[in-house]
Amino acid sequence: MSDVVEKTLTALPSLLSLDSQPGSAKLSSTAKLGNLIRGITELTSKHEEEKLIQHELASIKEQVSSPNTTMRQMRELMVRAVYCEMLGYEASFSYIHAIKLAQQGNVLEKRVGYLAVSLFLNESHELLLLLVNTVLKDLQSTNLIEVCMALTVVCQIFPKDMIPVILPIVEEKLNHPKEIIRRKAVLALHKFYLIAPNQVQHIHNKFRKALCDKDPGVMTASLHIYLQLIQENAEAYKDLTASFVTILKQVVGGKLPMDFNYHSVPAPWLQIQLLRILSLLGKNDQRTSEVMYEVLDESLRRAEMNHNITYAILYECVKCVYTIHPKSELLEKAAKCIGNFVLSPKINLKYLGLKALTYVVQQDPKLALQHQMTIIECLDHSDVIIKRETLELLFRITNAQNVTVIVEKMLDFLRLSKDDHMTIDIVGKVAELAEKYAPDNEWFIQTMNAVFSLGGDMMQPEIPNGFLKLLSEGFDSEEEDRKLRLFAVSSYISLLQGEPSKLPQRFLQVICWVLGEYSFLKEDLEPSVVLGLLTKLLDMKSSSSETKSWVLVAMTKLCWSEAAVSEAQQVAETYSSSFDTTLRQRAQELQHLSRDSQLHSRVLPPGGRLEPDEVDSSLSFLDGFVSEALSAGAAPYKPLHQRQEELSRSKVLSLEPYGLSLPISTSSCSITDRQSPTLLSTSSGLSGDGTDFSHRGSSTTLRLDGVKRVWGREGYLAQKKPVEEVAQVEVPSPLRSPSQQGDANSCRSKTPTPTANPECDQEKQQLASSLFGGLSSQSSVCLMEKSEPDIQRFRRKAKGQRSSSTTNEQRANPTVSSASAVDNLLCNNLLEADTEPINSSAKQTFQHPHSLSVANGACDAEAILTDGDPKERNQPLSSEDFVEADDSPPREDQERSKDSCLTPHLPAELSGFSHSEIIPLCSSQSLDLSACHVQTDNSVVLVVFITNTSEDANLQIQVLSEELEVFCVCESPVEEVRGRSVSVRQYSLTVKMPLVHFELVGMLSYSIPAGMPQAMMQFSYKLPLTSFIRPLTVSTEEYGSMWLAFSHDTKQNLTLIKEEREPLTATLNALNKKLSLHVVEIIGVEGLVACSLLQDQPCLMHCRVHAGRLAVWLRSPVPDLPDCLLYHCQRALQEP
């Protein structure tokens, strides 16, 4: 009875206010919550609040667990529990009741129940499983409000594993007659796509239906999904461009119902979403871009009103214009827009203007010049955010001329900055600029000192690592290296003599290392002095134990003089009983090495250059062990990501056809295991040591964060440059010509902000000229002065494979990177020249990419010859009048001529196929053995030519190989060879077990003339695995089913071929051409490739472009085949 009374009472106020005041009707908050809130506001101390809330929670707890509590009361209790949680007090006892409320209550109570659940629980909470059934029930309810609520909660929190349970029902809702339900269903699917993309893969065509929905709201919702999809793979959705353009046209033209207007701007959210999609579609695609020029122009024109939302649209428009294939008219308008933003007195717009400038400044430095005075004003702005954005802009326009000023500004900012994240970011940028553009040694070391002391212990570890690497590897000139190191040593000595306790630990570690390595360079410096300084570090309270071990290591390197030894002994004594095991170990090392000077000089040669350790990161030295273990029955190793994937595959039933699920499975893998691509890519032994990569990776990501946002980096630059250069000529460098001062003046007078007295102005102008120095001349001058020593000075020694990573840099910064590309190219050439001096000219004649190693095989054969001056042996073959020469190119000619004279002897049935170059195997006075291999469609045949220049002979040839099955095509092993003729032997070869290169060893025994005592010759012949690789023509479906069946696999990241438009296609084509792999299909950023090893041993390759690299995944039923093939792919892609 009391229950009814209570209900009546609570209903009364709302009843009374029902018709009079709609606003206050909604304020029917329960009195208890009100009391609670009022109670809290009256309190004065945190302690009291805590007491009150605890009391409150206790009473809530008591009530929720009482069986007499009605759902209605429960609803009120939940609201209070939510409130307590919001204040930061735990109310976990109520979670289960929230679920119960959602389950059992009627519509209103359900609503609160769902709300409480979504606020209380997170996606991985186990109680959520209890909610699944409720959601399922509500989704099927006939009450629309219940369906809405269920869809909302699904969007907020839903256990990932349970998505398949409700997916069919949500899908069904796409056809619901009510648009609000359809819209919510689309959004729920969007959410599913984000958290588990492989689950919704099969409903892509339904998304298209949603896009064409008659209700604009549903269509808008579907754009969220499309934006996501197009971000991942723009190629697949190019066909929708026209539809998106049509929609945008209608929206801009005001064809939508008034409902969608926001401050009388038609559907701004929709417009911006569409502009984003268009910019993704039009990027690097002229044809697609042309479709959208008109509507972009229209958008730019229409958005004139002075309201934030129109500025938002304009900004997106400008971004789009700069991203897609350029059109000068639009660019002009966009540039004007940027100008309006930058010059606006509204600070938010100024911020966006700076951001926009940062995006476009590399393509259009003229724009930055136009606004230089504004930029300088922003540099001194009171708002840190604006300042920071300005620095970001300056970072992009840095060059060798203005680097000192810009770095100075950045360091100034760092000194004032308190935000860790910002500090880390800017410290990284300063280090990058310093390394790239440092004008001299002193400046570089001082700047790095500032970086280390300001960056403290938060900065990325790559910076000190890179710095040390740079010091140790040095640059091109020894003398320069010495100077730099010497300067570093002296600067650190003086720092340590100052107040080392103020320096951050990382910096101290760097100092220790440098002093340990290079203090011997400073001749007037006694090691004992350095030791003294280092000991001081050890005694400092602030030093961490890590720093201490660095100190000890440095000491170990230094203790080669008498005075130093005694000091070192003392230190070692103290620390050899330290609790820290690392420290103790270092101390022991120090002790032993300082005692035994001979050992010391052997382990740490004084002044000796440290030879960099070769790191075999592919762990190839373990291959033997692995194959042993495998043959003993061990399971093959599967990388973590693969195991996870298999695990998830076994957990969730995959019902989709394979052709679709392959790309997804990898993308889902990249979601669950984000680390894997980067971890993977360090593994190749060929591509250099891991540390280098990791640094490079980080530096590229650093750069990327700018690059990504640069508008229309590809295509655009090339097109635009000529125009720019013309402009550059018109605008002379402010640094050089006085006329520019006038220009700057006029610029300033345009800015509406009132400027102070003339002196201040002059200062600013000076700053401007130093900041923007070199900018105007940048694209014309610096590009040509590639070899400018300043630019190159602090560039790390380029490694061969570095060129791959510089593609990004190239885009980021046209001036430097072109220099670095040249740098690398040169370096590459040098490297190649080192390894293959003989083959450089022969290469062109090779029919096979790996004939290179075949030629090496020939050299081997030469080596075991006893009677062998190679020049002599070739003489009988080549024409008599051939002049002997010492250098290699004529020899190539010789061989080529031999090649051509033996080619006609190729058996007729083989003449139609391509054969490798014919190379000499061995020769005696009268016999010459040459060989080549011929690749037919289904076999590889080794053809041995025996050229007999004297009388008839008897001979016997045996060809053997461990890994190949050799089958002699001819009948008898003994054969007579007539004098002055060429006879041919054929051996068909089959692979027993894949290897990167196969070696055949042969033995020739002969007697000339026939019947004479036998003589013997040995020879060897090498051929690559690729000779046995044939394209495998399969369909995508077949590929899919085969993929799953194969067990042996390997994964790696490869270099992409640098190609502007479609690096993936270009790369796959190269693989197709060089290794004859069959490209099954290219789907956006992924490609399927198949081949087979003779006979009929398939190998499948899945390629995916990821972060500028090609992530390949090979699978085959044959062990080792993926690895071997991968090696060849790597080689094929590294070759020019």
Added chain:
Amino acid sequence: MMRFLLLFSRQGKLRLQKWFTPITEREKKKIIRDMTTLVLARQPRSCNFLQWKDLKIIYKRYASLYFCLAVENQENELLALEVIHRYVELLDKYFGNVCELDIIFNFEKAYFILDEFLMGGEIQETSKQMVNRSIEASDMLQEVRCTGTNAHPDLNHTRSIVISHVVFICLFAGVGILKRLGFWCFTKQ
């Protein structure tokens, strides 16, 4: 995509929190602390945007209440600012001249409005009328149901469902479809 929305007072007291991506409790606490200190420390005439880790924070102050929205880096800041503004407009329309107290005492209502406006970190419905209509549809239920209880306690459930259908159909179907039909046609596929 939006990551989270926080409402807090000038004293740093949290009034509303909405997380669009799964985040642990501990992280939530840290973010709330960071946001309040960051935003409250801003000078009055500085811009409304902040960079925090890899997210962009857009904040705006309405009377004594700060609205603080975190979006991903590539999002449009001005648009995010308008998201906040539209939410305030929605609250204003619902409560009628909204003030901080409305949101404190009826925070669950504020959540309901937010859920109609944003969903899964994306804009769901930008129309003021539409959001209000769906909120009112649910609210009407409450009042209708209360009267129902009074008269026939045993029948209340069935009745509320029947009535809710009527209300819903009136509000959604009637007004909504008529307004929106009759324009949308674009090229299929």
